[in-house]
Amino acid sequence: MKINGNYLNLQESYLFLTVAQKVEAFRRANPGKPVYRLGIGDVTLPLAPAVVAALKEASDEMGRAETFKGYGDYEGYGFLREAVCGYYAKKGVDLKPGEVFISDGAKSDLGNILDIFSNDNTVLIPDPVYPVYVDTNIMAGRRVMFMEGSEGNGFLPMPDNSVPADIIYLCSPNNPTGGVYDKEQLKAWVDYANGRGAVILFDGAYESFVRSEGLPTSIYEVDGARTCAIEFCSLSKTAGFTGTRCGYTVIPEGLERGGQPLNKLWLRRQSTKFNGVPYIIQRGAQAVFTETGMGQVRRNVDYYLANAKVIADALTEKGVWFTGGLNSPYIWLKCPGGMSSWQFFDYLLENANVVGTPGAGFGAAGEGFFRLTAFGGRENIEMAMRRFAGVI
Ligand code: PLP
Numbered sequence: 001m002k003i004n005g006n007y008l009n010l011q012e013s014y015l016f017l018t019v020a021q022k023v024e025a026f027r028r029a030n031p032g033k034p035v036y037r038l039g040i041g042d043v044t045l046p047l048a049p050a051v052v053a054a055l056k057e058a059s060d061e062m063g064r065a066e067t068f069k070g071y072g073d074y075e076g077y078g079f080l081r082e083a084v085c086g087y088y089a090k091k092g093v094d095l096k097p098g099e100v101f102i103s104d105g106a107k108s109d110l111g112n113i114l115d116i117f118s119n120d121n122t123v124l125i126p127d128p129v130y131p132v133y134v135d136t137n138i139m140a141g142r143r144v145m146f147m148e149g150s151e152g153n154g155f156l157p158m159p160d161n162s163v164p165a166d167i168i169y170l171c172s173p174n175n176p177t178g179g180v181y182d183k184e185q186l187k188a189w190v191d192y193a194n195g196r197g198a199v200i201l202f203d204g205a206y207e208s209f210v211r212s213e214g215l216p217t218s219i220y221e222v223d224g225a226r227t228c229a230i231e232f233c234s235l236s237k238t239a240g241f242t243g244t245r246c247g248y249t250v251i252p253e254g255l256e257r258g259g260q261p262l263n264k265l266w267l268r269r270q271s272t273k274f275n276g277v278p279y280i281i282q283r284g285a286q287a288v289f290t291e292t293g294m295g296q297v298r299r300n301v302d303y304y305l306a307n308a309k310v311i312a313d314a315l316t317e318k319g320v321w322f323t324g325g326l327n328s329p330y331i332w333l334k335c336p337g338g339m340s341s342w343q344f345f346d347y348l349l350e351n352a353n354v355v356g357t358p359g360a361g362f363g364a365a366g367e368g369f370f371r372l373t374a375f376g377g378r379e380n381i382e383m384a385m386r387r388f389a390g391v392i
Contacts, residue, residue: 013361022345036381039372048293050292051240051244051297061279072277072282082097084289101267105236110201113201119140122145123166124167125137127146156181168193169201170186174324194227199229226252229255235285239285304375307329308325308374309326330374341359352391357370
């Protein structure tokens with residue numbers, strides 16, 4: 001018997017563990033001193049009232065014989081797939097319910113989608129990036145290439161026609177950099193992918209944070225994307241569903257590779273390995289897309305965006321270079337004074353008692369950079385940034 005040896009090629013992720021250990025050591029050495037956490041990657045506001053009401057009502061339905069539900073459709077209930085199509089229609093994107101697959105969040109589908117692609121494919125991944133893309137491909141033994149984010153390209157790497165990629169990951173708005181591709185930039189990626197017969201895996205988990213006029217919130221706003229892109233979305237950050245778990249994946253009809261429709265392959269995969277998202281949760285998710293629900297979740301995202309502005313304004317005032325902070329809950333800053341990511345972490349914790357996340361933990365190109373997040377409470381963030389500004 002042999003294990004999947006590819007797992008031995010995974011790099012241990014010490015990032016959040018090391019952060020926690022360092023904060024704990026600081027606390028022990030400085031009892032009673034408050035620590036301001038700007039490293040949180042999870043939402044902090046509760047579910048919207050419209051969602052809670054729908055969850056309760058659906059729970060009651062499950063307790064009555066006449067309305068009880070057993071197994072649902074693998075690809076999700078029609079009511080939710082239609083609600084997602086309605087959401088896209090408002091962006092000017094025409095989708096059919098058959099192109100929408102309800103998931104238990106973007107993370108699972110971003111990993112699972114790889115089942116339908118050969119391990120012989122070469123994968124192109126931005127650096128720095130959300131670590132799931134790299135690790136899921138290492139597990140399968142695929143060849144991974146990186147495209148470097150830098151100060152020069154605003155951490156929005158662009159295609160290079162000499163690079164032979166088959167699977168391309170794009171994340172916009174990006175975690176950790178907060179960078180957002182505009183339509184022209186996405187069009188360049190779509191042309192590159194269509195030209196090569198590659199597939200773009202577009203992670204739109206933070207699409208609801210995009211507020212600037214003209215910036216795309218879906219890759220399908222770009223001509224040609226329907227023949228090369230799969231889009232992954234989530235209600236985690238949009239509607240506070242990190243613990244409730246619901247998302248959706250879009251695979252357009254007509255997206256074919258190797259003569260096979262990818263939509264059909266994915267349905268085959270899901271019907272074999274997935275038994276759907278709970279009915280109760282899908283009803284809660286449906287409520288997000290109602291007018292009332294949308295208004296409520298938008299107010300929560302607005303709150304986080306206003307937090308992000310507090311951080312961005314403080315950095316601007318201090319002349320610190322950064323990306324994000326606008327159209328994103330993440331702020332990605334250049335460590336002052338040429339410090340490394342971890343040097344700056346230690347400096348900030350010791351001197352301002354503020355905790356962020358060292359950029360080097362998101363990839364080699366993240367060295368010398370640092371991530372702050374806007375998911376906390378306003379007062380905490382204001383205090384943290386006053387202290388930050390005092391030591392820069
Ligand atoms: N994609 C990105 C870029 C993320 O940052 C996250 C969560 O932090 C996810 C996907 C996962 O989202 P979900 O909670 O829907 O699995």
